[in-house]
Amino acid sequence: MDITALSVIEVNKLISDRKLSAVDLVKAQLEMIKQREASYHCYITILEEDALEQAKEVQKRIDSGELKDTLLAGIPMAVKDNICTKGVKTTCASKMLSNFTPTYDATVIEKLKNAGAILLGKTNMDEFAMGSTSETSYYGATKNPWNVDHVSGGSSGGSAAVVAAQEAYFALGTDTGGSIRQPSAYCGVTGLKPTYGTVSRYGLITYASSLDQIGPIGRSIGDCAAVMEAISGHDPKDSTSIDRKNIRYLQALKEDIKGMRIGIPKAYLERGLQKEVKDSILNTIKILTEKGAIVEEFDLGIMDQAVPAYYVIASAEASSNLSRFDGVKYGYRTPNFESLQDLYKKSRSEGFGTEVKRRLMIGAFALSSGNYEEYYKKALKIRSLIYQIFQKAFEKYDLILSPVSSRTAPKFGESLSDPLKMYSSDIYTVSVNLAGLPAVSLPCGRDKNGLPIGVQLIGKHFGEEDLIRAAHRLEQAIGDLRYTTHGKEA
Numbered sequence: 001m002d003i004t005a006l007s008v009i010e011v012n013k014l015i016s017d018r019k020l021s022a023v024d025l026v027k028a029q030l031e032m033i034k035q036r037e038a039s040y041h042c043y044i045t046i047l048e049e050d051a052l053e054q055a056k057e058v059q060k061r062i063d064s065g066e067l068k069d070t071l072l073a074g075i076p077m078a079v080k081d082n083i084c085t086k087g088v089k090t091t092c093a094s095k096m097l098s099n100f101t102p103t104y105d106a107t108v109i110e111k112l113k114n115a116g117a118i119l120l121g122k123t124n125m126d127e128f129a130m131g132s133t134s135e136t137s138y139y140g141a142t143k144n145p146w147n148v149d150h151v152s153g154g155s156s157g158g159s160a161a162v163v164a165a166q167e168a169y170f171a172l173g174t175d176t177g178g179s180i181r182q183p184s185a186y187c188g189v190t191g192l193k194p195t196y197g198t199v200s201r202y203g204l205i206t207y208a209s210s211l212d213q214i215g216p217i218g219r220s221i222g223d224c225a226a227v228m229e230a231i232s233g234h235d236p237k238d239s240t241s242i243d244r245k246n247i248r249y250l251q252a253l254k255e256d257i258k259g260m261r262i263g264i265p266k267a268y269l270e271r272g273l274q275k276e277v278k279d280s281i282l283n284t285i286k287i288l289t290e291k292g293a294i295v296e297e298f299d300l301g302i303m304d305q306a307v308p309a310y311y312v313i314a315s316a317e318a319s320s321n322l323s324r325f326d327g328v329k330y331g332y333r334t335p336n337f338e339s340l341q342d343l344y345k346k347s348r349s350e351g352f353g354t355e356v357k358r359r360l361m362i363g364a365f366a367l368s369s370g371n372y373e374e375y376y377k378k379a380l381k382i383r384s385l386i387y388q389i390f391q392k393a394f395e396k397y398d399l400i401l402s403p404v405s406s407r408t409a410p411k412f413g414e415s416l417s418d419p420l421k422m423y424s425s426d427i428y429t430v431s432v433n434l435a436g437l438p439a440v441s442l443p444c445g446r447d448k449n450g451l452p453i454g455v456q457l458i459g460k461h462f463g464e465e466d467l468i469r470a471a472h473r474l475e476q477a478i479g480d481l482r483y484t485t486h487g488k489e490a
Contacts, residue, residue, distance in 0.1 A: 093124060123171055198228075322352075409452075
């Protein structure tokens with residue numbers, strides 16, 4: 001039995017039945033990393049010795065009965081490299097933070113450690129989470145485990161690929177405009193973007209404060225639900241986190257979807273979808289209908305404005321948030337400078353990559369005198385309209401269904417050569433972040449080349465339970481589409 005191919009829930013049963021120890025699990029996972037990491041480059045940092053020490057301590061807690069009520073006890077995990085981990089480098093895949101080691105854990109890391117999860121390492125990503133392919137990383141791109149000629153998606157490409165490649169059982173990613181859902185779709189795994197405020201952002205190195213949200217990537221929606229139960233909840237260190245009672249994500253796995261009303265925007269099936277993507281979405285609609293859901297098309301409205309509004313708002317917030325990286329307080333400092341102004345210029349020019357600098361300039365331009373009203377304020381108005389449109393849609397529907405992307409994972413170089421094309425690929429995902437909604441991406445098919453196709457389900461605010469039960473029914477009906485045989489190795 002290949003234990004690294006199992007889900008979190010499957011492995012938890014083996015640990016609970018004393019058929020497997022946390023140390024056995026970590027050793028098997030580290031061996032898989034040694035075999036495959038050179039081909040896929042999912043990690044920036046791997047904690048081999050530390051993971052084994054963690055496993056020994058966790059096993060003591062399991063044996064004492066301390067961790068009997070958690071599904072994550074002894075489970076090896078990976079974490080996106082923009083989430084702070086005490087004593088472990090957190091680089092944001094940037095030269096700017098290549099030597100930054102936090103002195104504290106992010107709240108989500110504290111919660112996962114308390115639940116008995118074991119940190120294997122920090123995953124690769126687009127620099128400062130700015131990108132859709134994980135090609136902008138200072139450390140080199142992560143490759144898609146299904147075909148290494150294709151990208152893994154972004155910005156959480158390393159987190160999605162590490163799960164697909166069986167180099168971790170689950171991973172944390174962050175989602176600013178689709179950065180959990182899109183790479184999950186490209187890599188054939190399941191990714192959940194929670195409602196804004198459901199999961200603490202304390203310890204997350206911010207890209208866009210009003211859009212960022214931490215969430216899980218796993219091999220099944222059940223795995224994501226187990227992680228969500230561990231990381232959700234109010235955090236006094238994060239003023240945007242919400243105090244919710246009666247969280248029951250795992251319970252939703254036992255419920256059916258008969259009578260659930262699901263809407264699909266007409267335009268989403270009409271705008272240049274790759275044939276296999278459209279066929280898989282239509283098949284998903286058929287399955288949901290057979291399971292008792294009521295699925296119908298409707299007009300969602302001004303979604304064409306979502307992408308430009310998103311990039312103005314996200315870039316503006318990034319321009320403000322990343323102003324702290326100046327070569328003085330912390331981060332990369334140029335070795336050669338003549339004045340304080342020269343230090344700022346050279347440190348930022350040398351420390352940031354091309355895509356980050358592009359977005360910082362867009363943001364600074366949008367916030368500058370004479371442009372604020374024309375660009376940033378208009379983008380905020382569009383954001384408000386998008387929020388209202390979704391609220392109206394959810395008066396009639398429990399969920400909204402859509403593609404995650406118009407196509408499967410592109411080959412390397414196809415997106416970076418045309419930034420506007422890369423930005424427009426987010427058309428199905430960014431509106432979710434603008435409205436602060438929860439959404440899940442899960443596998444629903446393959447294209448003619450065997451690359452994964454994902455479908456997106458969007459829920460009401462704090463409607464994660466509905467998302468989980470619908471996704472679970474789909475998984476049961478579609479069958480196991482997890483990554484099982486490795487294709488073209490590098």
